[in-house]
Amino acid sequence: MEGYSLQFRHIELQGALMALLGGTFEESANSILFRNALNYTGAADMGVADIASYNQAMQYVTVSDHVPREALVEAIERCSLAHALYEVMAEGNTYTDVVALVSSNGSFDDLKRGQVNENTTWCVRARHYGKISGSVKEKRYGAHARSMSLEREVLQALKPIMLQFGGKVDLEQPGCKIYAFDGLESTSPKVLARQIASGRRVSGIAPNTRICVTNTPLCPIASFSLCNVAGVRPGHTILDPYAGSCAIFLAAAMIAPTCRTVGIEISHNGLVNRDDIRKDFSSRQLVEPLALLQGDSTDEGLRATARAVIGDEPFDLIITDPPYGIRESNNYNEMAPIDELLQSIQRDRAAGKRLLKKGGRLVCFIPVQEEETLEDAMPTPAQLEQAGLRCEVVREQPLNDKLRRWLVSFQCVA
Numbered sequence: 001m002e003g004y005s006l007q008f009r010h011i012e013l014q015g016a017l018m019a020l021l022g023g024t025f026e027e028s029a030n031s032i033l034f035r036n037a038l039n040y041t042g043a044a045d046m047g048v049a050d051i052a053s054y055n056q057a058m059q060y061v062t063v064s065d066h067v068p069r070e071a072l073v074e075a076i077e078r079c080s081l082a083h084a085l086y087e088v089m090a091e092g093n094t095y096t097d098v099v100a101l102v103s104s105n106g107s108f109d110d111l112k113r114g115q116v117n118e119n120t121t122w123c124v125r126a127r128h129y130g131k132i133s134g135s136v137k138e139k140r141y142g143a144h145a146r147s148m149s150l151e152r153e154v155l156q157a158l159k160p161i162m163l164q165f166g167g168k169v170d171l172e173q174p175g176c177k178i179y180a181f182d183g184l185e186s187t188s189p190k191v192l193a194r195q196i197a198s199g200r201r202v203s204g205i206a207p208n209t210r211i212c213v214t215n216t217p218l219c220p221i222a223s224f225s226l227c228n229v230a231g232v233r234p235g236h237t238i239l240d241p242y243a244g245s246c247a248i249f250l251a252a253a254m255i256a257p258t259c260r261t262v263g264i265e266i267s268h269n270g271l272v273n274r275d276d277i278r279k280d281f282s283s284r285q286l287v288e289p290l291a292l293l294q295g296d297s298t299d300e301g302l303r304a305t306a307r308a309v310i311g312d313e314p315f316d317l318i319i320t321d322p323p324y325g326i327r328e329s330n331n332y333n334e335m336a337p338i339d340e341l342l343q344s345i346q347r348d349r350a351a352g353k354r355l356l357k358k359g360g361r362l363v364c365f366i367p368v369q370e371e372e373t374l375e376d377a378m379p380t381p382a383q384l385e386q387a388g389l390r391c392e393v394v395r396e397q398p399l400n401d402k403l404r405r406w407l408v409s410f411q412c413v414a
Helices: 006-021 025-030 048-055 069-077 095-105 148-162 220-230 247-255 274-282 300-309 337-350 381-387
Strands: 032-036 059-063 084-092 122-128 176-182 190-198 237-240 260-265 291-294 315-320 356-369 389-398 403-412
Touching (some): 006 025, 025 032, 025 389, 084 095, 220 315, 291 300, 300 337, 315 337
Parallel strands (some): 122 176
Antiparallel strands (some): 176 190
């Protein structure tokens, strides 16, 4: 997805696995390895960065033995930056060889008549990402990767197996998608795979589909990335101290419908209408936030009210996208929003009324201007220690020539 780095895709999936399997983010990151599946060398009209992005668009995923297949599938299904997950069924020098292998290993036996998925609809698609074996045709990429001639070759080779399928062909919304890939970085030139999961489609909560309209809404991909890196799970309590139009809560409600959310937003209803926010949830049949409080999150009494909403307990997670320079330009406060937030966490912790549960996470974006470094914008080690936090994930996203932001996850360790 243009504008979102490869690192975001990796940490979103790692966070999703952490939510499903437990443990730390580091353990989750160590449980999954990525390797580029493409090795395109480039065309005259493609720059180095574009070639790198293209080659990273498809990757092999290898997970540790302790990660169940079902967990990987579920993790993909909650990620906004993963398009699909494919399971390699067989590889070979020709598709005739590949079909012989799937015939012997039973990869598609469940689709045969009398088997568990005999009524499942299906289709076959072929993609090539480099020079087709035995051909001098130029390399292809992007939207042009589909090859009708290759598809006909694959269909002919698969015919003996397909004749045994019980279900019908469905080219629009099949229950099983079978893919033939040519040109991948593989031990053999021909790969037959089965799509086993699709990533989360997030256009349903895009800003232009919402009732609550604001000037700078957070896009749904960013919202999902924040929630997955935070490891949102069912039943989690989540605070957003700079809630805006509650894009983060929309994503959280889609990922874990039973999570409980509380938002604080300084803007009045004329700028951020809370009734419209609730309609954005109810119209999508999503669980609404428990409370949408109007005021300044640096106010101790307002934070106490937020805690009271969830039974006077600390929050499992704080997930937020702080304002970018708005307060500074209005002379609202000399402190950056992230510094304000850490100070609030530190003060509540010192008073014996934690805002964030020990073991919980604060996940947010930190903007960095052209003249700044990340070190300039990040909280100091002393600030983190006082707030009882430890930085565990840092990833960059360029926004334009003068501004970039970093997705950062802090764990509460004290």
